[in-house]
Every structure is written in structure tokens, then in C-alpha cells.
Amino acid sequence: MHSVPVTADGIAAGLRALGCHAGMAVMVHSSLRAFGTVVGGAAAVCDALSRVCGTVLMPAGSGDCCGLPAPPGLVRPDNAAIVAESWSAFAGALARAQPFHHGLPIDRELGSIPEALRRGFAPQRSAHPLCSMIATGRHAAELIAAQRPDWPLGPLEALEARDGAILLLGVDYTSATGMHLAEQRLGRARFFRYAVHAPGIWGEYPNIPGDSHRFDAIAPHLAPYTREQRIGACRARLTPLRDVLAVADRLIQADPAALLCAAPTCRCSAAAAQRRAAIARAPG
Template sequence: MKTPQKAISQLISQKEILEQLKEIGVSAGMILEVHASLSAFGYVCGGAQTVVNALIEAVGYSGTLLMALQCSDNTEPSAWENPPIERHLIKTVREQMPAFNKKETDTRAMGAVVENLRRRDGIVISHHPNCAYVAWGKYAKLLCNHQSLHFPLSEESPAARLYELKGSVLLMGVDYQRCTALHLAEYRSEIRPVILRGAAVELEGKRMWKKYLDLDIDSEIFNKVGKRLEEKGFVKKGKVGMADLKLFKADAAIDEAVRYFVKDHPYARYLQPSLF
């Protein structure tokens, strides 16, 4: 016999989401990188479709939405941790992993909101095999038209274009660790070592395993950067249902992160001229 589930006692509508977005400063024409957890809201009538509808209505057709579309299965298997893979299977993964496809490749742990945006008419997806972005709106092509295979979150990335265009970041029910734009600060501060990665790609109609260079990026420190942003008054806060909303300028956040990494992060000691 199934255990009866608790009845839904609160409902979040598109109108309520839109009102709260406007309350914290989301407006027409804004360029917005969004990271959202649908489950953090509580019950949303219409689910991810409602959240995306509210975001589109908030920024309007003169605005732009940008979301990370990371395909973590299509990565170097020897570096897998959650879960790891047995050594004898690594070669098989490199040989058999399907090439990245903008429409078909699965994402992992990116959430229902980005997947809903991915299905919308008129979206643009950058072509990186595991660090792609999806964008909708006026500047979608500009944000996603060129993302380099090597160092994919650096100066030839949608994050760098977001910085140049004075865009903003909106966190909906997630913390600062989910803020992909902050990875740009890791590249600019040069605190991370260079590593070799790999992914399955399609080149000239053929599937192949392609190696590329990147930094050993790590988002665990981003919450400390976020705390500093809040202390300095850079973050506007709100709430929809149970989900906390945080809105801030991308360029201010990235600049603050660079200052933190260079001056206060433990890796900073490796950057001191006296060590060379």
C-alpha cells in the first residue's frame, strides 16, 4: 500500500515569479546569465516552462538569457569522480562516447530550467563538447558564436562576452558555486594549473576523441567570493516560494573574484615574484 503524499498547500505562478524578478531589478533589455534549481522553489504551476516563461517576459525581446549547458559525461574518463570509472573501461569510453550534438547530447545535474530553454525556438547553443552554453534573445549569437575548444571558459567564451556587455547573473535557489561566469576570474588571475582534457567531437563528418588544454578549475571557493559581493552591497536579494534570488553584475563579480584569488586565496603565494 502506497503512503499518501502530503497535499500541495502553496503554489507559485508565473505572475509571482515575474513580480519578484522585477522587484530585485530584472528589467527589459537585460542580458542575464541564469542558474536555477526548480526543486528549490517548491511547487511551480507549470514547472520549468513557467520559470523560463517568466524570465523571457522579464527581459523581453530586447533582452537576452544565457545558461550553462555542461555535458559532464563527455569528458576525460580518467578524471571522473562522481562516480569514478574502473581503469580498464577508460579506453572504451574514449572510443565509444557519442560525439557532442547540440540537440541530442545529455546534460547531467544542470536542471530542468536550462533543458526547457534548450527546447525553445530561436535559441543558440555554443559548440563546446562539455562546456557549452545556450542563449535566447537579442545577443544570443554574439554570446555563443565562438567558444574555443582550448580553455573554453576564458576570453573566447560566453562568460567573457557577458562581461564585456555589462550583463548580470541571476541565481535562483542555488549558491555561488553554480555561477559559471566566475570561472573567468580563475583564468584571469592565473591561479590554476594547466591540464589536458578530452571529449568526443565530430570533425569533417567523423566522430573522434579530441584532446584539449584547460585549467584545473574549481568552483568550491566561489561562495567566499559571493560573501564578499554581499558585504560590499553588490547583490540584490529576493525570494520566490522557498527559493532565494540573488542578482548581481557579472563584471563586478568577476573583478572581485580576481582580486580575491590574487590577494587572499592560498594559491596566491605561488604568484609572488619572490618565488621566481
């Protein structure tokens, strides 16, 4: 399938048609390939985003560089972590892991657009070794400062307070990190994970989100709140974060396992068990 090449100007026009504007803060999840051919590549997409949207936030990860298995014997309830087989295996993983620094490349699974933002647009970046985020624009510093080592989704809460939106560029809601905020507020998918802190030193990080591979089941529920536009070959969707959170909250209140799979070996099962435990603890 051939598509007409799109330019930064064409992408900017598409974003404006979608309703993006300079007063707006957006969390962007993206696939460069979804656009077809982009003149100037990932940097052209970042150029359009930074010209049209006042504040641009993206996930940056780094778990592939900094992440570790759980140390042997450290098994928390409903945590679904990969546990190292032995202390020597753990020591090997610790020796191979790279401590976080601001120049680390962005997790490959997040696509090439966040990496282009990191390389070419001097974004602010938070220093969480597993869930770092990057942002440019007017409120970038505020969003990034909202992340703490014990509260990685802080920037999304700050985005919610700014009436921000989720912008999906050629990806679906399985990429929408913001939905984890709704489940964590209900006591679900708050995992403990492990990362190198400094050479030879590791730490345990709480409130790491879980699996999202069934999150696209929210799409029909969000359709009434979502604007959609084709940009080149890319399906672009814009949904206010407050609506995403309200709908996810409603679905999870109705069913602890909403937006999760039923495979007992998946992290989804541990996430649902956490939610059920939270219900059991709740007063009244």
C-alpha cells in the first residue's frame, strides 16, 4: 500500500483539525510507521507536535537499560514479578544494567518519535529508572516535576489537573499509560519492580503499572468523547484525559478484571487480585 508522503506542515494541519492548540497539554503515544512516509521522519512529527500543542508529554521508559529481576526470595503478594533464580544470576543482571542518566535512549518499544524528541528538542526528562517521561513546552517542567520515585504516574495527574488530553497517533489504547492512573487509584496494578540505582546498588520501586494489552476494549466507551482525524495514513485520536479516567474508573468499579485478560500466568491476574484485596479492605 502506497500513501502520499506527509510533511511537518501537513501533520501540523492535521493536528489543528483534530482540535489541538497552543493552550493544550497532551500525552502523545505514537507510531511513526502508521503515518506512511513522513518527509523528515520522526523529527518532523515532533516539530509539528511542538508547534501546535502548547505542552507535549511522552513516555520515555528506560526499563530495558535499568530494570532488574526481583532478587531471589523477594516475593511480594500479587506482584507477578520475574524473580532471579539465584544471587549470582541477580548479581550478573545488576552488573549488566545501566544506572539511569538523562542521555539514556528511550525504550525501543515506545517507538522512534519519543527518541527523536529526546535527541532534537531538548525536552525535560524525569529520572525514574523504569518509567521516565519527557516533555517540552510551556508546562513541561511542572509535569516532569510531578513524578516521584514512589509515584511514577505523577505527570499524568498533573496533566489531568491541566485538563490535558491523550493523543494517539497510529496506536490504540493499549499504549495509553494514563489508564493505569485510573486502575492504581482503585488499588489495582500497583506492582513492585526492581532497578539499578547506582553501580552495584539496586532499589525496589513501588506503584509500577501492569499490563495494558487488553486496554483497547475501552475504545467503544470512549468514542463519544474522542475526536478523530486522518493524518497521512495515520489514524489520530484525541480524548480528554478526564474522560479516559472517568470511563476506566466506571468499568473497573463494575468489574475488578475490566480491561484485563484472564490468563492466570499474566500480570493481569495479579492486578485483578490486588483490586479484589482493595475491595475487601475498604470500610463499609
